[in-house]
Amino acid sequence: MIAVVLLFQVAIPLVLLAWLWLRPARSLVGLVGQVAGTGAFLFALSLVAQWALPVWWLPRVYGGIWLAAVGVALGVRPGLRGLPRWPLRGRAWSEAAVSALLLGLGAWFGTQALMGRMVPEVGVVDIATPFGAGHVLVASGGAHPLINAHMRTLDDSVERYRPWRGQSYAIDFLGIGPWGLRAQGWRPVDPAAYAIFGTPLVAPCAGIVVSAETDMPDFDVPQQDTVNRLGNHVILRCGEADIVLAHMRQASVLVQRGDRVEAGDPLGQVGNSGASTEPHLHIHAQRPAAAGAPPLSGDPLGLRIDGRFLVRGDRLRGLAG
Incomplete structure (x- = not known):
C-alpha cells in the first residue's frame, strides 16, 4: 500500500508537474493538450485518492504548482505566439499522445x-456531528465505489456481502493532527499514535x-478482528x-442496550477494535434489520452530517473542534 501511495500521490504528480514546468510542448496544440491533460489528471487524482497519506492538503500544493507552471508556459515564455500550431516531430506527437x-x-x-x-436516490438521514471534539477527514464516503469502498456491499450477487449490506453508504473518518498529519509517523503500530484515537464521540441524534x-480489545496496527467486525x-x-x-x-462505551440518549450525549471514544486496519470511526445509517437477520443487513440509507453529504477528502470539526 505504501508503494502505491508513493507512486500515485507523490511520484506521478511530481513527474507531471516537472514535465509541464521544464518541458512545455513546442506547439500550440501540444501545449494546450499538455496543460489540459496534466490539469485533468491531477484534479481527478485529488478527488479519487485517499489523501490521509501523506497529508490532506498536498493536492492544494500540487494545484498551486500546476497554476504556476501554466503561467510560465502561457504568460512568461517568450515566443509563444510564434509556436507552430501542430507538433512537428515524432517525439512531439508522442508527448501529445501522452x-x-x-x-x-x-x-x-474525475467525472465518476x-x-x-x-446524494444517492435512497432515503437520507440527517444527523449532527458524532464527534465531541477534534478535526477529522473523510477517508471513504460518497455515492460511488471509486470513492467509497463500502458500496461494494450493494452487490447482492456476492453472498458474503449480504449480512453487511446496511453499510453501503458508510463514512470512515480519520483524525487530523498537527500539520495535517493523521498520525505520529507514516504508519505507527501503536494506535495511540493516531490523531483520532481517543477522540470523544457523542450521540448524533436522539x-x-x-x-x-x-x-473488545484495541489492536496494534495493522492487526484486526475479521470475525467481530464492528468491534x-x-x-x-x-x-x-x-x-x-x-x-x-x-472500555470507553458509556451506554447500554435500552438506554435513551439525546443528541450530544457522550457515547465513548474512537478506538481500533474490530475489522479496523488503523484507528478510525465507521458510521452509517440503515433501516432496522429484519427479525433474526444479521444486524447490519437492513436496507442502506444515505447520511447527511450537519447538513452535508460528506465524501472522500471532506473535513469535519467536532463540537469542540
Whole structure:
C-alpha cells in the first residue's frame, strides 16, 4: 500500500508537474493538450485518492504548482505566439499522445468521482456531528465505489456481502493532527499514535441504544478482528433508522442496550477494535434489520452530517473542534 501511495500521490504528480514546468510542448496544440491533460489528471487524482497519506492538503500544493507552471508556459515564455500550431516531430506527437491519454483518464475518473458527490436516490438521514471534539477527514464516503469502498456491499450477487449490506453508504473518518498529519509517523503500530484515537464521540441524534459493546480489545496496527467486525460499537435507533458507530475504544462505551440518549450525549471514544486496519470511526445509517437477520443487513440509507453529504477528502470539526 505504501508503494502505491508513493507512486500515485507523490511520484506521478511530481513527474507531471516537472514535465509541464521544464518541458512545455513546442506547439500550440501540444501545449494546450499538455496543460489540459496534466490539469485533468491531477484534479481527478485529488478527488479519487485517499489523501490521509501523506497529508490532506498536498493536492492544494500540487494545484498551486500546476497554476504556476501554466503561467510560465502561457504568460512568461517568450515566443509563444510564434509556436507552430501542430507538433512537428515524432517525439512531439508522442508527448501529445501522452497528454491526450492523461486528459481522457482525468476526465473519466474525475467525472465518476464528481458523480459520487451527488446524494444517492435512497432515503437520507440527517444527523449532527458524532464527534465531541477534534478535526477529522473523510477517508471513504460518497455515492460511488471509486470513492467509497463500502458500496461494494450493494452487490447482492456476492453472498458474503449480504449480512453487511446496511453499510453501503458508510463514512470512515480519520483524525487530523498537527500539520495535517493523521498520525505520529507514516504508519505507527501503536494506535495511540493516531490523531483520532481517543477522540470523544457523542450521540448524533436522539434515540434508543439497540446494541452496545465495550469489551473488545484495541489492536496494534495493522492487526484486526475479521470475525467481530464492528468491534466495540453503539447502534442507535433514531426514528425509523439505525445509526451504527463502530471500532470504538475498549472500555470507553458509556451506554447500554435500552438506554435513551439525546443528541450530544457522550457515547465513548474512537478506538481500533474490530475489522479496523488503523484507528478510525465507521458510521452509517440503515433501516432496522429484519427479525433474526444479521444486524447490519437492513436496507442502506444515505447520511447527511450537519447538513452535508460528506465524501472522500471532506473535513469535519467536532463540537469542540
